[in-house]
Amino acid sequence: MRSYLLRRLGLGALTLILVSFLVYGLIRAMPGDAAALQAGGGDVEITPQQLTELRAAFGLDKHWTLAYFEWAGKVLTGNLGTSFHHRRSVVELILESLGPTLLLSVTSILLAYGISIPLGLFSAHRNGRADERVLTASLYALHSFPSYVMAILLILAFSVKVRWFPVFGLRSSNYDELSTSGKALDLLWHMALPVACYTYGAIAYYTRFIRSTIAEVLRQDYIRTARAKGLGEFTVLVKHAFRNSLIPFVTLIGFSFPALLSGSVILERIFAWPGMGQLFFESILYRDYPLIMALTMVFTLLVLAGNLIADLLYGLVDPRITYA
Amino acid sequence: MSTGKSVGFWREAWRRFRRQRIPFAAFLFVGFLALSALLAPFVAGTKPMVCRYKGELYSPFVAYYGGPENGVFFRDRFRGVYPVPLKKKDPESWAVWPLLYKDPYRRIESGEWDGDPGDKALAPPSSRNLFGTDEQGRDVLARVLYGTRIALLVGVISMGIAGTLGILIGALAGYFGGKVDLVISRIIEVLMCVPTLVLILALLSIIERPGILHLMAVIGFTRWDSIARLTRGEVMRIKASDYVLAARALGASWQRILFRHVLPNALAPAFVTIAFGIANAVLIESALALLGFGSTPDSPSWGRTLESWRSNKDCWWLAVFPGTAIFLTVLAYNLVGDGLQEATDPRLRD
Numbered sequence: 222m223r224s225y226l227l228r229r230l231g232l233g234a235l236t237l238i239l240v241s242f243l244v245y246g247l248i249r250a251m252p253g254d255a256a257a258l259q260a261g262g263g264d265v266e267i268t269p270q271q272l273t274e275l276r277a278a279f280g281l282d283k284h285w286t287l288a289y290f291e292w293a294g295k296v297l298t299g300n301l302g303t304s305f306h307h308r309r310s311v312v313e314l315i316l317e318s319l320g321p322t323l324l325l326s327v328t329s330i331l332l333a334y335g336i337s338i339p340l341g342l343f344s345a346h347r348n349g350r351a352d353e354r355v356l357t358a359s360l361y362a363l364h365s366f367p368s369y370v371m372a373i374l375l376i377l378a379f380s381v382k383v384r385w386f387p388v389f390g391l392r393s394s395n396y397d398e399l400s401t402s403g404k405a406l407d408l409l410w411h412m413a414l415p416v417a418c419y420t421y422g423a424i425a426y427y428t429r430f431i432r433s434t435i436a437e438v439l440r441q442d443y444i445r446t447a448r449a450k451g452l453g454e455f456t457v458l459v460k461h462a463f464r465n466s467l468i469p470f471v472t473l474i475g476f477s478f479p480a481l482l483s484g485s486v487i488l489e490r491i492f493a494w495p496g497m498g499q500l501f502f503e504s505i506l507y508r509d510y511p512l513i514m515a516l517t518m519v520f521t522l523l524v525l526a527g528n529l530i531a532d533l534l535y536g537l538v539d540p541r542i543t544y545a
Numbered sequence: 546m547s548t549g550k551s552v553g554f555w556r557e558a559w560r561r562f563r564r565q566r567i568p569f570a571a572f573l574f575v576g577f578l579a580l581s582a583l584l585a586p587f588v589a590g591t592k593p594m595v596c597r598y599k600g601e602l603y604s605p606f607v608a609y610y611g612g613p614e615n616g617v618f619f620r621d622r623f624r625g626v627y628p629v630p631l632k633k634k635d636p637e638s639w640a641v642w643p644l645l646y647k648d649p650y651r652r653i654e655s656g657e658w659d660g661d662p663g664d665k666a667l668a669p670p671s672s673r674n675l676f677g678t679d680e681q682g683r684d685v686l687a688r689v690l691y692g693t694r695i696a697l698l699v700g701v702i703s704m705g706i707a708g709t710l711g712i713l714i715g716a717l718a719g720y721f722g723g724k725v726d727l728v729i730s731r732i733i734e735v736l737m738c739v740p741t742l743v744l745i746l747a748l749l750s751i752i753e754r755p756g757i758l759h760l761m762a763v764i765g766f767t768r769w770d771s772i773a774r775l776t777r778g779e780v781m782r783i784k785a786s787d788y789v790l791a792a793r794a795l796g797a798s799w800q801r802i803l804f805r806h807v808l809p810n811a812l813a814p815a816f817v818t819i820a821f822g823i824a825n826a827v828l829i830e831s832a833l834a835l836l837g838f839g840s841t842p843d844s845p846s847w848g849r850t851l852e853s854w855r856s857n858k859d860c861w862w863l864a865v866f867p868g869t870a871i872f873l874t875v876l877a878y879n880l881v882g883d884g885l886q887e888a889t890d891p892r893l894r895d
Binding site for chain 1: 557572731734735737738739740741742743744747748749750751780828831832836838852854855858859860865871872875876878879891
């Protein structure tokens with residue numbers, strides 16, 4: 222187990238290094254000057270003195286391999302530099318926005334699992350009947366429905382036509398005056414639409430996935446045995462079939478995390494959610510290279526963590542798998 | 546695609562694909578989209594398809610295909626507007642117009658036709674503007690229609706790049722194995738670890754003025770990973786088969802074995818992924834246009850029309866029509882991909 226973990230961590234570190242090298246190299250390889258481009262790309266005026274500062278901050282006055290190692294050395298000591306645009310420490314900015322992003326994505330993953338498991342079991346049970354076919358077809362359509370179009374339609378329906386939910390943001394303006402439970406409710410109220418947009422696609426996908434894996438499991442001999450000894454359909458489905466379909470299901474976490482983070486760039490922008498996606502998008506707008514670099518790394522790190530968790534869970538649900 | 550010996554496989558796949566009703570309908574819908582993209586200027590436009598002016602025949606609508614506008618209209622100061630000047634400067638003239646006198650790039654001003662009030666900005670759907678107008682008074686139906694061109698272009702070009710790259714790289718990794726495979730697999734893993742939009746935006750940020758061509762290239766150069774992974778697996782599987790051994794025994798070169806014997810039979814999973822990839826590319830392009838990236842504000846990309854909704858939240862038609870267009874396109878490509886998977890899966894062959 223330990224050597225497995227160490228190997229995975231080592232591979233993860235290698236991936237991170239490669240990603241950073243790639244992004245760093247590309248930023249340096251582009252025609253023109255990062256600092257000058259940054260000055261032209263943003264809305265803020267930049268003085269010549271700031272320009273030299275930027276050049277030095279990005280190591281543009283040195284050969285790019287040298288600058289890369291200098292940058293990497295700083296990263297190892299926890300110094301990710303200062304954002305060009307926000308004029309604040311990158312680490313601070315990321316820590317501030319990490320919470321809101323994880324709040325949405327983790328809630329969404331849990332919700333998706335909670336809803337799609339019963340749905341998947343239901344559709345495996347009703348396989349071939351009218352209600353199952355309607356469900357499967359609608360889930361397929363939902364799976365193809367772009368989350369940002371859904372976000373726009375939900376805002377249109379529930380925030381513009383009937384004002385049930387706020388159009389955007391994390392908190393109401395009177396948040397500070399609210400009691401603790403009021404604060405929690407306010408947060409939930411703001412989360413409702415974004416979480417719905419993050420989740421429905423995953424529900425659609427997971428349900429189809431569970432249905433097909435269970436359909437496969439139901440063909441096994443031990444299911445026939447279970448039925449033959451007179452067990453109820455519910456027990457067969459949940460205890461025998463579902464538990465054995467869990468194994469491929471947990472690996473889905475590994476796949477869904479990158480998609481969620483990708484989606485966060487658009488959805489957080491639409492809902493003006495102060496998370497990493499929004500921060501990343503702004504960093505692109507302002508060509509804020511220290512922030513772009515750091516956020517790309519953090520996003521990659523989160524994906525790697527998701528993959529690792531999925532693999533460890535894999536060992537947890539399937540006793541045949543050991544990481545010796 | 547179907548060279549020599551592999552004809553049988555693809556003909557069989559096509560037969561099985563056609564038998565699936567819904568994927569086949571989706572395939573026809575994709576064809577309809579392509580046709581709309583091609584024939585958009587026949588349906589909506591402000592330039593005559595054919596007109597007779599001062600004794601000569603012209604076809605000003607070729608401008609919508611990137612063609613040149615005839616110099617005579619410049620000299621006679623038409624300024625891109627035809628109906629009134631045509632009649633005024635040559636009472637004998639006649640013109641055949643597109644079905645709708647609407648333009649995806651500009652609003653219809655008052656008086657373009659005699660006594661016509663012109664289009665208003667942000668007009669809701671009506672008999673005059675079936676899908677309403679945007680904040681510049683441009684007809685949303687015309688913009689959605691011309692948007693099919695962008696969607697088609699993005700899908701074909703970006704997945705053309707990604708498909709070529711993915712198939713080639715995957716084939717090399719699968720065929721040679723060893724160190725080549727190790728390096729390529731590592732690169733694929735790295736690509737898969739960076740969230741799609743994050744990588745694409747990071748790459749766009751290093752381009753001075755990212756346009757739609759850059760976007761297509763970036764999508765193409767970043768989205769080949771799963772195509773390569775699947776091709777690699779297929780090539781590895783087929784490489785071990787007897788007919789490859791036979792070809793090798795006959796002394797065929799590796800290029801011949803790989804490209805004539807192995808690859809044609811290893812393409813099915815790649816094509817399935819490419820179909821899904823097109824859906825994804827359309828999604829990404831519209832998403833970035835919605836965020837203000839890629840296509841220019843003028844371009845009739847569906848995402849751009851969605852973007853105009855963001856500052857006019859009461860105008861539902863700015864969201865619903867382009868949103869539906871994106872959804873139907875993505876759905877159609879996904880269905881085609883699933884149908885293709887079903888049709889090429891050897892386990893399901895009868």
